[in-house]
Structures are given as C-alpha cells and as structure tokens.
Amino acid sequence: MSLLGMLFLSVLAAVAVAPARVAAAGGGGCAAERFSSNRVYAACSDLARLGASVHWTYDEGAASLSVAFVAAPPSSGGWVAWGLNPTGEGMSGTQALVALPKSGGSSGAYDVQTYSINGYTLGSPGPLSYPTSDLAAEIGGDGRVRMFGTLKLPNGTGEVNQVWQVGPVAGGSITPHAFSGDNVASKGKLNLVTGASTSSGGGSSLLRKRNTHGVLNAVSWGILLPMGAIFARYLKTFKSADPTWFYLHVACQLIGYAVGVSGWATGIHLGNLSKGITYSLHRNIGIAVFALGTLQV
Numbered sequence: 307m308s309l310l311g312m313l314f315l316s317v318l319a320a321v322a323v324a325p326a327r328v329a330a331a332g333g334g335g336c337a338a339e340r341f342s343s344n345r346v347y348a349a350c351s352d353l354a355r356l357g358a359s360v361h362w363t364y365d366e367g368a369a370s371l372s373v374a375f376v377a378a379p380p381s382s383g384g385w386v387a388w389g390l391n392p393t394g395e396g397m398s399g400t401q402a403l404v405a406l407p408k409s410g411g412s413s414g415a416y417d418v419q420t421y422s423i424n425g426y427t428l429g430s431p432g433p434l435s436y437p438t439s440d441l442a443a444e445i446g447g448d449g450r451v452r453m454f455g456t457l458k459l460p461n462g463t464g465e466v467n468q469v470w471q472v473g474p475v476a477g478g479s480i481t482p483h484a485f486s487g488d489n490v491a492s493k494g495k496l497n498l499v500t501g502a503s504t505s506s507g508g509g510s511s512l513l514r515k516r517n518t519h520g521v522l523n524a525v526s527w528g529i530l531l532p533m534g535a536i537f538a539r540y541l542k543t544f545k546s547a548d549p550t551w552f553y554l555h556v557a558c559q560l561i562g563y564a565v566g567v568s569g570w571a572t573g574i575h576l577g578n579l580s581k582g583i584t585y586s587l588h589r590n591i592g593i594a595v596f597a598l599g600t601l602q603v
C-alpha cells in the first residue's frame with residue numbers, strides 16, 4: 307500500500323476512534339432531533355419499534371437521568387409513553403412517563419403523568435419508584451410528541467430495561483394501545499454508561515472497556531501502522547539503514563495489526579453489550595478500516 311493509502315487509512319481510523327457520541331451527534335436519525343428550550347442530550351438512540359427515539363444525559367455521579375422521548379401517537383391527540391422497568395422486561399413493573407393532551411384542552415398542549423404500572427392495566431397516576439422532576443411534553447408540527455423528564459435512579463445504575471408505547475386517547479382518557487406488531491415488541495435495554503457525556507474516575511467496567519477499545523485502535527491504526535509505512539518508505543533510502551528499516555517495518559506492521567485485531571474485537575464486544583444503541587457512522591468506518599487493513603496484510 308502506498309504511503310498515501312496508509313495515511314488515508316489512518317485518517318479514517320482516527321475518525322472511527324473518536325468518541326462514539328461525536329459520531330452520533332454528527333449523523334442523521336435521532337442525532338438530527340432538535341428540542342425546545344435549548345435542551346440538549348449527550349446520547350440518543352433510534353428505537354427499533356414504533357419509529358421512536360430516546361435521548362439522554364446520564365450523570366453517573368448523581369445517578370440522575372435526564373431524558374427526552376420522541377414518538378408519534380397512532381392518531382392525532384393520542385398518548386405516548388416511555389419508562390424504565392426495574393423488575394422485568396415488559397409492561398408490568400414499568401415506571402412510566404405518559405404524555406397526553408392536557409385535560410379539556412383543544413389547545414394541542416400536552417401534559418405528563420407518571421404511572422407505576424402493575425400488571426397489564428394502567429391504574430391511576432401516582433409517584434414512581436424513582437423521584438422525577440422537570441416533566442414536560444409538547445407536540446411538534448410534524449405530529450410527533452416530545453416528552454421530557456429527569457429521573458433519579460439508584461446509585462450505580464448502568465444498564466436498564468426500557469419500554470415505550472403509543473396509544474389513542476378517547477374522551478380525554480388514555481385507552482389501550484394495539485396488542486400486536488410493534489406495540490408488543492417495544493422494549494429493550496438502555497445502556498446509560500456507554501452513552502454517558504463525561505465521566506471522571508472510570509469507575510464503571512463499561513467505560514473502561516470503551517477506553518480500552520479507543521486506546522488499542524489509536525495505537526494500532528493511528529501510530530504503529532503509519533510508522534511502519536514511514537520506515538519502509540523513508541528509512542529504506544538510507545544505505546546505512548539496510549536492513550534495519552525492514553525489521554522495524556515488519557515489527558511495526560505485525561504488532562500494529564495484532565493490536566488492531568484486539569481493538570476490533572473489543573469494538574464487537576462493546577456493540578454486543580449496547581443493544582438498542584447503534585453508532586452507524588463509527589461502526590461503518592471501523593468495518594472499512596479493518597477490512598482494508600486486513601486486505602493489505
């Protein structure tokens with residue numbers, strides 16, 4: 307591979323090893339979402355069901371989760387809901403935030419109610435097992451409802467079960483959602499730590515894995531492999547450096563590729579750990595760099 311090619315690969319790799327959050331912020335989908343009142347979130351995820359997305363900033367130290375949920379109700383004036391389930395994976399047990407049109411209002415304004423769901427009925431609104439604050443909701447010109455809130459989670463929370471749902475409102479009251487298709491598959495895991503905005507201390511093992519992934523790939527694709535190419539290209543021109551340049555080149559390329567393989571493996575592992583979160587640009591660049599690097603070997 308030419309030096310130019312090698313440098314191109316390195317630039318690609320440098321983009322890929324930048325924090326995944328940056329990739330998400332620059333991409334389309336949920337990252338393109340803009341919120342009122344200057345609300346911004348460190349991470350977001352396009353949910354696979356109901357065309358919804360969740361956006362969040364998680365303060366690990368304070369275990370405070372600031373969240374925005376975006377979804378379109380099935381019909382105009384319907385409700386949308388999102389919640390965490392500390393006891394299971396489905397609806398039952400969910401600590402839900404439900405956004406619905408303000409009572410009696412034809413103004414289009416939305417309110418948020420909280421439901422600690424027990425079983426497969428909604429029951430009455432009431433406090434959640436997590437203290438909540440800053441609850442608000444609004445409907446956009448595109449017909450989608452944006453619901454906001456902050457939850458105080460138990461200390462040390464990393465991965466949580468989330469569920470989301472949309473349904474109709476009739477006579478001002480929440481009525482049941484559909485019981486088929488996306489409406490019974492709208493549940494998954496949310497990895498708060500992988501998407502954490504900033505975190506000092508590195509207390510969590512996930513954060514450590516993410517850092518390991520970054521360091522391995524930066525050392526391999528960013529330092530060793532380009533250095534190996536530079537040795538072959540420029541050191542070779544000095545007669546006195548023969549055959550030293552060759553050994554340096556081989557050592558850099560072999561070690562660089564081996565470290566790159568471990569970086570790739572940690573990336574796959576992180577991807578498996580963060581179900582429901584896909585950083586497409588980051589992942590695609592990673593795949594391209596690894597495939598081209600392997601081809602070169």
Ligand code: HEM
Nearest residue numbers: 387389396397402426427428469470471481482485490492
């Ligand atoms: C009037 C209110 C509601 C009623 C009567 C209701 C009833 C039900 C029933 C009977 C099912 C089982 C459907 C099946 O498996 O065939 C179900 C599933 C589900 N519901 Fe609700 N629901 C309501 C509100 C909500 C809310 C507010 C949420 C979101 C926080 C939600 C989330 C879910 C999810 C994710 C499922 C599929 C997973 C599971 O079976 O647990 N539901 N619901």
